[in-house]
Amino acid sequence: MSEGKKHEVAVILINYNSGAYTKSCIESILVHTSKTLDFQIVVIDNASEDSDYQALKSYCGQQDFANLKLIRNDINVGFGGGNMLGVHYTNANYLAFINNDSFFTTDCLSIILNAMKSDPKFGICGPLAHNEHGKLLPTLDHFASPVKEIFGRNFLETINPVVYPKRKKLYTAPKRAQFISGSFMIVAAADFNAVGGFDTNIFLYYEETDLCKRLAKIDKFAYLIPDAKFIHYHGISTPKSTDIKIELKISLLYVIRKHYGFLAYKFMVVYLSVRYFFSSIFKPKYWKLFYILLLGAPLSKSLKTRQRIKA
Incomplete structure (x- = not known):
C-alpha cells in the first residue's frame, strides 16, 4: 500500500x-x-x-x-x-x-x-x-x-x-x-x-x-x-463469447476444487462434460468448451495465459 x-x-x-x-x-x-x-x-x-x-x-x-x-x-x-x-x-x-x-x-x-x-x-x-x-x-x-x-x-x-x-x-x-x-x-x-x-x-x-x-x-x-x-450497466467489458463461457467454467471448477476438494471437482468435470456434450450436438459452438472440460478445464487454458505485454 x-x-x-x-x-x-x-x-x-x-x-x-x-x-x-x-x-x-x-x-x-x-x-x-x-x-x-x-x-x-x-x-x-x-x-x-x-x-x-x-x-x-x-x-x-x-x-x-x-x-x-x-x-x-x-x-x-x-x-x-x-x-x-x-x-x-x-x-x-x-x-x-x-x-x-x-x-x-x-x-x-x-x-x-x-x-x-x-x-x-x-x-x-x-x-x-x-x-x-x-x-x-x-x-x-x-x-x-x-x-x-x-x-x-x-x-x-x-x-x-x-x-x-x-x-x-x-x-x-x-x-x-x-x-x-x-x-x-x-x-x-x-x-x-x-x-x-x-x-x-x-x-x-x-x-x-x-x-x-x-x-x-x-x-x-x-x-x-x-x-x-x-x-x-452489466457486462460492458466482457461481451458474451465462447471464450468467455470457457473462462467461466475454468474459474468455477478451480473454485470448487479449492473449497470442496478433488472429488467434488472431478464429479463436476464429469457432470459438465456430459451436459455440454449433448449441448454441443445442438449448438456446435460448445464443442470447444466440451473439449476443455475433457481436459479438466485447467488454468493453463485460461485467457490469462494468452495475455501479452504491450510495448
Missing part, C-alpha cells in the same frame, strides 16, 4: 476498453459522495487500446480531485489481478472494489461504511443494484457448489430460505447472504489483507465467491445494504 495520508476509503476501478463508462462512474462518485468523507479513487487501466487509455488519461488530468490516480498496466491481469495492483496504490481503512460500468444514484460509500461500522459482522457489503432500465439486479447470491450447479438456485432457496435468501427480492433492510456481487464490494482493508486479498489464479469470474468464502471463515460475512443504490 502507498504511504502518506490515510483515507477512510479507497475506490478501485478497473478499465478495459471502456473509458466512457469509467468517466461516468467517476463523475457519479464525485457527485453523490459526501464532501465530508475522505476518499481516494484509483483507476487501473488493464492494458486497454491506446486510444481508450489516452482519452481516459486526458479526462483524469482535467479533474479537480487531488485523490484520483490512473495507473497504466502493460498486461491485462484480469479482475482480481487488476484490483490487487490497485490496492498497492491505496492507503485507506476500507477498500471499495467497484465495476467501472456502475453509476451511483445515492451516497453509496457513506451509507455502507456507516452500516459496517455499526456491526462487526458486516464483513463485506454491497448496495442494491438496478440496470439502466430500472430492473432489479441480484446483488446477493449463494456460493458456487456442486449442489447449486446441479439443482439450481431456486431449489436451494426453497429448501433453506434462511441460508439461501431469495436473490430476486427487493429488500429494505440489511440482508446477510453467502456472497455479494463483485460489481460493488466494500471490505475493511485489515480483513482483506488478513485473508490474502483476491486469488490472482482466477482471471475472470467467481473472485467474489472465493473472497467471501475466506472472509466468512474469520466471521466477516457478506451483507446487502439496500439503502445504498446504484445502476449497473
Whole structure:
C-alpha cells in the first residue's frame, strides 16, 4: 500500500476498453459522495487500446480531485489481478472494489461504511443494484457448489430460505447472504489483507465467491445494504463469447476444487462434460468448451495465459 495520508476509503476501478463508462462512474462518485468523507479513487487501466487509455488519461488530468490516480498496466491481469495492483496504490481503512460500468444514484460509500461500522459482522457489503432500465439486479447470491450447479438456485432457496435468501427480492433492510456481487464490494482493508486479498489464479469470474468464502471463515460475512443504490450497466467489458463461457467454467471448477476438494471437482468435470456434450450436438459452438472440460478445464487454458505485454 502507498504511504502518506490515510483515507477512510479507497475506490478501485478497473478499465478495459471502456473509458466512457469509467468517466461516468467517476463523475457519479464525485457527485453523490459526501464532501465530508475522505476518499481516494484509483483507476487501473488493464492494458486497454491506446486510444481508450489516452482519452481516459486526458479526462483524469482535467479533474479537480487531488485523490484520483490512473495507473497504466502493460498486461491485462484480469479482475482480481487488476484490483490487487490497485490496492498497492491505496492507503485507506476500507477498500471499495467497484465495476467501472456502475453509476451511483445515492451516497453509496457513506451509507455502507456507516452500516459496517455499526456491526462487526458486516464483513463485506454491497448496495442494491438496478440496470439502466430500472430492473432489479441480484446483488446477493449463494456460493458456487456442486449442489447449486446441479439443482439450481431456486431449489436451494426453497429448501433453506434462511441460508439461501431469495436473490430476486427487493429488500429494505440489511440482508446477510453467502456472497455479494463483485460489481460493488466494500471490505475493511485489515480483513482483506488478513485473508490474502483476491486469488490472482482466477482471471475472470467467481473472485467474489472465493473472497467471501475466506472472509466468512474469520466471521466477516457478506451483507446487502439496500439503502445504498446504484445502476449497473452489466457486462460492458466482457461481451458474451465462447471464450468467455470457457473462462467461466475454468474459474468455477478451480473454485470448487479449492473449497470442496478433488472429488467434488472431478464429479463436476464429469457432470459438465456430459451436459455440454449433448449441448454441443445442438449448438456446435460448445464443442470447444466440451473439449476443455475433457481436459479438466485447467488454468493453463485460461485467457490469462494468452495475455501479452504491450510495448
